[in-house]
Amino acid sequence: MVVELPKPQFFEVAGREIHIGGPRPQVRESEKLVRYTSSICPECYRILPAILVERDGAIYIRKVCPEHGEYEDLYWGDSELFRKAMRFEVKGRGIYPPHTNLKTPCPFSCGICEAHWNTTALxxxxxxxxxxxxxxxxxxxxxxxxxxxxxxxxxxxxxxxxxxxxxxxxxxxxxxxxxxxxxxxxxxxxxxxxxxxxxxxxxxxxxxxxxxxxxxxxxxxxxx
Missing domain, CATH: 3.30.750 (Transcription Regulator spoIIAA)
Structure with a gap:
């Protein structure tokens, strides 16, 4: 019988271990969930689950690092303007040929890889x-x-x-x-x-x- 070992939850960049995963942040009573996303810890660069929430007319991003705690930042200062901009969001078919292989998760494997949806605008x-x-x-x-x-x-x-x-x-x-x-x-x-x-x-x-x-x-x- 072949036993499948769990995948390691970290990778190395320039000799530094970058860990993956953490608790999903909670949506509070005064907030409205906008979407789930991902982000990184500003201290250890761990890749974390994150949420965008609407509160008091603005959009905030929140993430929780198991080691360094919760971080919240202003994502978009005007929630109405955010929704207006999102009407132009389009998921394309990507580009050919990709410029790089997806060796490590974003943002640590910079370049246009097969995970990119849209062609280059800027x-x-x-x-x-x-x-x-x-x-x-x-x-x-x-x-x-x-x-x-x-x-x-x-x-x-x-x-x-x-x-x-x-x-x-x-x-x-x-x-x-x-x-x-x-x-x-x-x-x-x-x-x-x-x-x-x-x-x-x-x-x-x-x-x-x-x-x-x-x-x-x-x-x-x-x-x-």
């Missing part, structure tokens, strides 16, 4: 996970991840090629993000590369400190 291009800030809620910067992620220009070129080859429809808008993308010395060259590839809409997700240190950089990026 591509998030992570150019570094280095950052000059220390935001408590961020799980992606290098100190917390345990390693530096910083693709070369050649690798970025291939990423954009993948986006432009997506079927049934490819994206043509890119948000450069991180970490803090302005920590890269070649950030202007990255913008120029995107322009050469034919990307027509480019966003830069930054906290802007580098613009105070290098005010000319804003002009160079605008003209790239």
């Amino acid at each position: 591509a998030n291009l992570v150019v570094t996970n280095r950052c000059n800030m220390d935001c408590w809620y961020c799980f992606f910067y290098a100190e917390k991840m345990g390693y530096v992620y910083e693709p070369s220009l050649e690798e970025i070129d291939k990423m954009i090629d993948l986006m432009l080859k997506e079927k049934p429809a490819h994206g043509n808008a890119v948000q450069i993000t991180g970490g803090e993308p302005l920590l890269r010395d070649d950030i202007v060259e990255i913008v120029k590369l995107l322009r050469r590839k034919g990307v027509t809409h480019i966003q830069l997700n930054t906290e802007g400190v580098a613009f105070l240190e290098r005010p000319w950089l804003m002009k160079e990026l605008r003209e790239a």
Whole structure:
């Protein structure tokens, strides 16, 4: 007789054990359940069941970590606006070909895998996970991840090629993000590369400190 062993409830990322699961949060008397979802603990990054609830005209997300307790955050400040936005929610058929395999659960296996439903509308291009800030809620910067992620220009070129080859429809808008993308010395060259590839809409997700240190950089990026 073959005995099936229980699946391990953790996986490793950069040598760190990330655990899965926890108690499902309770809906309180003054609240209305909106939907079930999942989230992570901001302390240990455990993947947790979570709920969205409506209370006092706003939407909140709640999760409970077995080790660090309950967390609740404002998810959407206006519940009516949330419902209006959700009317545009569409589950598509995904894209072909997937960019990565689902080796670990979201958000630790970044990339467009077979679990993605929709085609790319705005591509998030992570150019570094280095950052000059220390935001408590961020799980992606290098100190917390345990390693530096910083693709070369050649690798970025291939990423954009993948986006432009997506079927049934490819994206043509890119948000450069991180970490803090302005920590890269070649950030202007990255913008120029995107322009050469034919990307027509480019966003830069930054906290802007580098613009105070290098005010000319804003002009160079605008003209790239």
